[in-house]
Amino acid sequence: MNVKPDPTFHATAQLAMQAPIENFGFTVMLSPDGSDSDGIAIVDLNPTSTSYGQIVHQVIVPTKGDEFHHFGWNACSSSLSPMSGHAFLERRYLIVPGIRSSRIFIIDVKDPLNAKIHKTIEPEEIFSKTGYSRPHTIHCGPEGIYVSTLGGGGEDGTDGPPGIFIMDCETFDIIGRYEMDRGEQEKHYDFWWNLPQDYMVSSEWGLPPQFENGVVAEDLLSNQYGHKIHFWDLRKRKNIQTIDLGENHQMALEIRPAHDPKKSYGFCGVVVDTTNLQGAIFTWWRDDDGNWQAKKTITIDPHPAEPDDLPELLKGFSAVPPLVTDIDLSLDDKYLYVACWGIGEMHQYDVSDPMNPVLAGKVEIGGIVKDTKHPNGKDFAYGPQMVEISRDGKRVYWTNSLYSSWDDQFYPDDEGGQMVMARVGDDGSFALDKEFYIDFPKGYRSHQIRLEGGDCSTDSFCYPNV
């Protein structure tokens, strides 16, 4: 407990952008077949350091087969909420769930070079206290740490719908389920909110049997994956509206609300439209009557391809779908970065007008067919995937793995983990940094990235920009 608020807590997104830049990054190390233990790589991001752009420390957990995926902080700028009047938590612990094992590790990164495991929460505790399994997205918010899950109860996670549970932000005890009235929400993936406006938005991937052993083609072609987004009264814990994006819009994943809490809109990425293989971004907003609306504002076309160049799963289509698997919004709400994992492109959209996004820049790297090399001449396995933007919006980092079993289906010949970075100029120019290229230790793939002091998909701000 601090006497003053943690210096990495900012009242507004604007103030966060002006804060000192990140010195470290934290990136998931995934052993795809569970033969090694997963871990978190601590990456030196201080440009004046001699070990800049290298993994300088690893926290490897003692268990195997956890499958690290997403993770988040114990506390962020949401601590400055005027409702709590108590801003003295430290941004110190990373909450790292295993989506296969349902185990959660609390990693103390106060001293990044000596980061270590602080606490382990065993799966049984999660099962018995929440009835959920396969914890996924972490957000620090009012009352504690919110954790979304992908599975319900039972062996295969289909006994009851998945949802969100709350953890104590100091003791890391699991408090219990979040939902009081889930309405028609039956699947889960991502969630985020607007704290002063008191709403939350959640999305849908699929149930565990639909992803744990790979994508199920029959389910996908019969539109059985998630295609709805849910709007919640955050404090009443009630689903107030569900919008069906249309059943052909399979896998509504990342939810990215505008960072300025005065705004009542945000974005959601859709992996694939089963009618035409397009990837899509929906803009959602609250209209003048207080109802939620959603409209498709970006489409990305598939690329035609020879069946011989395609994995088994895609041969029949003679095309490679963009596969929009992650999106991230810069803190000034200006640029939306869209990872097209299938075609090997990272798109940069100017979303100053959220209803009319404009493609402003593009980086090609990896991809099922193109397999574009990094400007330094080295290989980039798979395609651009988990993307994280620095607070000042000038550096965009990303890694390449989607999910162990899905990597193997879409990229049967690839292996490895890489983390790269693109620079954004003052004029918005967007290009890969030739020098920044991290090859992960052999046997490891990489996934989500978190930046020291917060980034563009962790902090929730409680005061509007001025």
Next chain:
Amino acid sequence: MTALWWAVIASGVYHGLNPGMGWPLAVSAGLMEQRARALPRALAMLAAGHLIAMLVILLPFSMMATLFIWDREIRLGAAALVVAMGCYLLINRRHPKFLARVHPARLALWSFLAATAHGAGLMLLPVYLELCSPETLDNGHLAADVLMTGTLSAAIKVAAVHTLSMTLAGGVLAAFIYGYFGLKYLSKTWFNLDIVWATSLIVVGAFAIRLAY
């Protein structure tokens, strides 16, 4: 007598400057609605909640005024209560998380709950009882109904003066942050007062015990 009223005002300033009593909410209201007008309105709602929290503590004690022969026992009991609350807050350092569950627009309710959970009214109680003590009021030989009217109006006056000074102090700080310093100073002026606050309760209670003896 004058010193006691100054104590009422000082406690108001103290509560007003404590972010835990709500001034950041007034800043946030002004900014979210993009109208400076929203700031005084939020302050008024916070003041209403605080005033009620004070009265809830003071009024029951004002009813006991007719029991002035037990004045000392009542004052000792009240002082012990204040010390106990201070000790509780010192030992149980967990912040009341239910405050975060109040809807952001229900500021008066939030303010009432925040003040009550932190024992803000209790901090005022010894001062009030001292103000109403037979020696101070020289009311030892007044009729019971007159006496009660006196203590009742004193309770309302104490709560009102305290809340007014709290609102002014918090309001000035909120207005400066909103209109002049900017939100950067929001986190800079925000100190963890938990220990100071709990200690204040203990000190006020202990002082009241000494006076009562």
